[in-house]
Amino acid sequence: MTTPTPRTPVPVHSPREAPSPVHSPREAPPSPASSTPGGVGSSPRRPDGTLKVTGEFAYSSDMWMDDMLWGATLRSPHPHARIRGIDVTGAVRMPGVHAVLTHEDVPGEKRYGLEYRDQPVLAFGKVRYRGEPVAIVAADHPETARRALDRVRVDYEVLEPVSDPVRAAFDPDCPLVHEAGEDLPPAHPAHHRSGNRVRYQPVRTGAFADGATAAEVRALADVVVTGEYQVGMQDQAFLGPESGLAVPAEDGGVDLHIATQWLHVDQSQIAPCLGLPPEKVRLTLAGVGGAFGAREDMSMQVHACMLALRTGRPVKIVYNREESFHGHVHRHPARLRYEHGATRDGRLVYATAEIVLDGGAYASTTAAVVGVASSLGLGPYEIPHARVDAYGVYTTNPPCGAMRGFGAVQACFCYESQLDRLAAELGLHPVELRIRNAMSEGSRTATGQRVDMPLPMADMLRRAREMPMPPERAAAGPVDVRALPGGVANTSRGEGVRRGVGYGVGLKNLCFSEGFDDYSTARVRLEVVGGEPAVQVHTAAAEVGQGLVTIKGQIARTELGVERVTVLPSDTRVGSAGSSSASRQSYMTGGAVRAACLAVRARVFELVRAAGLVGDDHPDELLGLAGGKVVSGARGVLVSLADLLGASAVEETREFRHRATEMLDPTTGQGASHTQFGMCVHRAVVDVDVDLGLVKVVALDAVQDVGRVLHPQQLAGQIQGGSAQGLGLALMEEIQVSGSVIRNPSFTDYLIPTILDVPPMRIEVLEHPDPHAPYGLRGAGEPPTLSSTPAIVAAVRAATGRPLSRIPVRPEDIVGIERD
Amino acid sequence: MEFLSPATWEEALAAKSARPDAVPIMGGTDVMVELNFDRRRPAALLDLTRVPELREWAPDGDRLRLGAGVPYAVIVDRLADRAPALALASRAVASPQIRNRGSVGGNLGGASPAGDAHPPLLATDAVVELASVRGVRRVPAREFYLGPRRTARSDDELIAAVLLPAPAGPQQFAKIGTRNAMVIAVASFALALDAGRRSAGTGIGSAGPTPLRAPEAEEFLAAEFDWAGGRPPSPAVAQEFGALVAAAARPIDDVRGSAAYRRHALSVLARRTLGWAAADYRREMAACG
Numbered sequence A: 001m002t003t004p005t006p007r008t009p010v011p012v013h014s015p016r017e018a019p020s021p022v023h024s025p026r027e028a029p030p031s032p033a034s035s036t037p038g039g040v041g042s043s044p045r046r047p048d049g050t051l052k053v054t055g056e057f058a059y060s061s062d063m064w065m066d067d068m069l070w071g072a073t074l075r076s077p078h079p080h081a082r083i084r085g086i087d088v089t090g091a092v093r094m095p096g097v098h099a100v101l102t103h104e105d106v107p108g109e110k111r112y113g114l115e116y117r118d119q120p121v122l123a124f125g126k127v128r129y130r131g132e133p134v135a136i137v138a139a140d141h142p143e144t145a146r147r148a149l150d151r152v153r154v155d156y157e158v159l160e161p162v163s164d165p166v167r168a169a170f171d172p173d174c175p176l177v178h179e180a181g182e183d184l185p186p187a188h189p190a191h192h193r194s195g196n197r198v199r200y201q202p203v204r205t206g207a208f209a210d211g212a213t214a215a216e217v218r219a220l221a222d223v224v225v226t227g228e229y230q231v232g233m234q235d236q237a238f239l240g241p242e243s244g245l246a247v248p249a250e251d252g253g254v255d256l257h258i259a260t261q262w263l264h265v266d267q268s269q270i271a272p273c274l275g276l277p278p279e280k281v282r283l284t285l286a287g288v289g290g291a292f293g294a295r296e297d298m299s300m301q302v303h304a305c306m307l308a309l310r311t312g313r314p315v316k317i318v319y320n321r322e323e324s325f326h327g328h329v330h331r332h333p334a335r336l337r338y339e340h341g342a343t344r345d346g347r348l349v350y351a352t353a354e355i356v357l358d359g360g361a362y363a364s365t366t367a368a369v370v371g372v373a374s375s376l377g378l379g380p381y382e383i384p385h386a387r388v389d390a391y392g393v394y395t396t397n398p399p400c401g402a403m404r405g406f407g408a409v410q411a412c413f414c415y416e417s418q419l420d421r422l423a424a425e426l427g428l429h430p431v432e433l434r435i436r437n438a439m440s441e442g443s444r445t446a447t448g449q450r451v452d453m454p455l456p457m458a459d460m461l462r463r464a465r466e467m468p469m470p471p472e473r474a475a476a477g478p479v480d481v482r483a484l485p486g487g488v489a490n491t492s493r494g495e496g497v498r499r500g501v502g503y504g505v506g507l508k509n510l511c512f513s514e515g516f517d518d519y520s521t522a523r524v525r526l527e528v529v530g531g532e533p534a535v536q537v538h539t540a541a542a543e544v545g546q547g548l549v550t551i552k553g554q555i556a557r558t559e560l561g562v563e564r565v566t567v568l569p570s571d572t573r574v575g576s577a578g579s580s581s582a583s584r585q586s587y588m589t590g591g592a593v594r595a596a597c598l599a600v601r602a603r604v605f606e607l608v609r610a611a612g613l614v615g616d617d618h619p620d621e622l623l624g625l626a627g628g629k630v631v632s633g634a635r636g637v638l639v640s641l642a643d644l645l646g647a648s649a650v651e652e653t654r655e656f657r658h659r660a661t662e663m664l665d666p667t668t669g670q671g672a673s674h675t676q677f678g679m680c681v682h683r684a685v686v687d688v689d690v691d692l693g694l695v696k697v698v699a700l701d702a703v704q705d706v707g708r709v710l711h712p713q714q715l716a717g718q719i720q721g722g723s724a725q726g727l728g729l730a731l732m733e734e735i736q737v738s739g740s741v742i743r744n745p746s747f748t749d750y751l752i753p754t755i756l757d758v759p760p761m762r763i764e765v766l767e768h769p770d771p772h773a774p775y776g777l778r779g780a781g782e783p784p785t786l787s788s789t790p791a792i793v794a795a796v797r798a799a800t801g802r803p804l805s806r807i808p809v810r811p812e813d814i815v816g817i818e819r820d
Numbered sequence B: 001m002e003f004l005s006p007a008t009w010e011e012a013l014a015a016k017s018a019r020p021d022a023v024p025i026m027g028g029t030d031v032m033v034e035l036n037f038d039r040r041r042p043a044a045l046l047d048l049t050r051v052p053e054l055r056e057w058a059p060d061g062d063r064l065r066l067g068a069g070v071p072y073a074v075i076v077d078r079l080a081d082r083a084p085a086l087a088l089a090s091r092a093v094a095s096p097q098i099r100n101r102g103s104v105g106g107n108l109g110g111a112s113p114a115g116d117a118h119p120p121l122l123a124t125d126a127v128v129e130l131a132s133v134r135g136v137r138r139v140p141a142r143e144f145y146l147g148p149r150r151t152a153r154s155d156d157e158l159i160a161a162v163l164l165p166a167p168a169g170p171q172q173f174a175k176i177g178t179r180n181a182m183v184i185a186v187a188s189f190a191l192a193l194d195a196g197r198r199s200a201g202t203g204i205g206s207a208g209p210t211p212l213r214a215p216e217a218e219e220f221l222a223a224e225f226d227w228a229g230g231r232p233p234s235p236a237v238a239q240e241f242g243a244l245v246a247a248a249a250r251p252i253d254d255v256r257g258s259a260a261y262r263r264h265a266l267s268v269l270a271r272r273t274l275g276w277a278a279a280d281y282r283r284e285m286a287a288c289g
């Protein structure tokens, strides 16, 4: 059996420094710089960077084996229908078709799910969203496979879609998406699951905890603002479609090469569906073309394995773009109602929020999204009396789940909008109002959790306010239309263009929350290759573009003083690394690599003592590794690693866990549910064509505290990318759904920002170390996605005077024309 | 699927006549998308990229004859003075990669009401040259668009070229999209003033089942514009011109925008392009002494 192509280990030696675009005012004393080139704190080149830029990187959709078959998926044309029968005979008879499978062919468990197993591998009984997989085909050519799909006859009894999430949440007469007696697993008792509700989570503090009504609490405030908000369905818009290659193995198992965010959680869902023990389902990470949460849930994994096991041939499945829009979960759209009350001098007295998140047809991560939306629903403000009610519901809309910002994005848009309205009511500068109510180290969140790490929010806000403003638009002289709203489409030469400035700040939990046993595993091996010490790092962590592959090498270099580091491909031959999500991999897999390196170090020092190079009682603290040698503070170089190790290798595997977290109390929502908090502040400057409703973001500057910078250039990339994704949500990105059907499943009509839409960004990075985290670092990928959206919308409001309570903001909203 | 790849124009016409169901492919920026999305499974593709004439342009009397396959990038870089509105529209098409391949012939072949080439062709009274083994015919753009994606081209015909009248006054093009580049028009508008004939031409994109003209707006402007001096149109004239353009549109609500917004935006674009055209007009008059 030949192996598929992308299996070569990624070498990460010979790092070259890249210039850093981060302005770092370094609050904390500079972290001890790594003495090894390419170590922590420097910007070595990504090992996969050149390949990606030159188009040579093998993504999961590029995999190829000579004898492989192509899989294709028949999807439901209806959002909600009962399946009366499926007839595959026409497809089976087609020449070139090797297998046509339906739910009856699923060897084991018929359902899977990331947190709650409610999603059929192949639909049975009912279909609950348009695009739900109903049958799968393997054929010798992709076109043959697609044609075979046309010959599968499915008899549907069409049902009324359940499209309105608010009705799903509150109307007891709303039809159920998952009917009683469906034999679903029991829900978590604290989730208040009932009807179409996947989870309901209340939070109560202050007078609300004592049962006070809104009216009673309202009496404590001088000024009250209320708002109703709507957040559209955002897509992760990764460029590499869902794809993978399943190869049947001689032991009756299967090897799956797959683009995913978490190999082991896929394995733990695939194996039961195939009726195989986990060790017979081996996964290797294939080249991931972006993820942003959309690859946390499975797509074609079980399908490819089923077809491979049935046909005895490797099977490749690649979704096309339209299929991809139906093939992964999206960000939960939301309807939200907020009320804030403050004293005349701008102190928040109370806040309430009611948040309805549309989870679509299957649970996916909806319960966890509700956990975040409820606990962080009021943002980073000190509020004596808080009441939040967050609901996640089933509908027959496209399933929603994880996306960068995960439940905190929807809320952040609203609480920041509320703060701006309050500032306007009070006649205060929006930054001033935020500073007056800012949380800081020692504050408690609405869930009663004490922030036991630095949170320099007030300082960050001041810095954002003080950053230099972009130059004013020239009143006369030649115009470059690219600098104006509308860009090259030539809609304005300055007519109707007004400038606005807005601020946003958000609070994001980092790493997994609510009592989850969150860990990562790393294996590190030190040996001598060609006379030189060399390190291998092996984890199962998914490199999804974020640059973890670089970070792992940096940590090994720093801890072991060895320049030559090879990062092995990620696979399930080593223990779970957890998910590449929740901004957690630098923390968790970085922490695991560090722990494994420290264990290797300790073993090396043992060898040094055993060799009599130092006394038996010589403590580790007085020894070090640098430049491929063992050194002692007092005596300099003791021995080279090459001489010490000879032909032997030192290998250690470690699991790393963050500190434990708690479930939220099901009635009060109290509990230390989060591991770490991240924060970013944005200031947006926009030019708006108020007659046409077009926007040009002129500046989108950010201040973020990351605890400790591991790789300045990659960090800048995360902040820029997160900000751009927030810009997309503010101004253009929306999967438009009507009647539970996606109306724009293409990049022609699902618009993501181009280079003309995203301004160059000024980024200030602060480094206040988190004492609980490895190197003091804080996950950095998500916070900018929260704050950039409200900052931009605030700037558009400032330019137009429109209330703008819905995102994305559409041209109609700016010019004041109704749109459904 | 058959793949026909003629090396000469004669061969191409013969192939199209023999296989009227063959789908021509030039830049492929529409055709390949349709194939990839499985929206179309043609029995045959007729590759036109090897026919040299389609990429050529040359004067034809006092008009410019632009081969159907000349890519947008060339129009932007080389023909801005001879086809100003079309060059502005070409600049607004897609991205550099698409502009390197996409062509006016392809835009006409697909005849999407959102195609950016159409409004300038209508406004400037351009002519579409169609050819088949039966011969050549020249159809004014204003008679070319018959219905949704339906045109005057017969099944056995290919689009050979467009003929662009020499500009006789300022031309403008503007297009609305919800991002600042790489966007299909929500609405677009082209305006061409003809100082010699003292007439105005208009073209509306993405706001009707076909590309449209606004004849009443044209007549109104021809009567109201200060042809002698190019004085800035009064706010009332600009307003009325915008209203007449908006009234000529027949937009619908779709994922890209609402009908009401499209009408509104067209009225704004019409006013603005008129203002710019008038300014250009004065500048040209000043330059001519």
Ligand SMILES: Cc1cc2nc3c(=O)[nH]c(=O)nc-3n(C[C@H](O)[C@H](O)[C@H](O)COP(=O)(O)OP(=O)(O)OC[C@H]3O[C@@H](n4cnc5c(N)ncnc54)[C@H](O)[C@@H]3O)c2cc1C
Pocket: B023, B024, B025, B026, B027, B028, B029, B030, B031, B032, B033, B048, B068, B069, B092, B093, B094, B095, B098, B101, B102, B103, B104, B105, B106, B107, B108, B109, B110, B114, B115, B116, B117, B157, B158, B159, B160, B182, B183, B184, B185
């Ligand atoms: C990413 C992207 C962005 C785009 N953005 C825009 C945009 O902003 N504005 C816009 O207007 N369009 C846009 N398009 C659509 C497309 O680029 C244009 O319509 C372009 O003009 C098509 O030209 P082509 O040469 O590529 O045509 P092809 O794809 O080769 O053909 C298009 C159609 O014309 C027919 N055809 C081609 N040549 C002839 C001929 N000589 N005779 C008869 N029929 C012919 C074909 O059969 C087909 O039906 C975009 C496309 C993509 C992929």
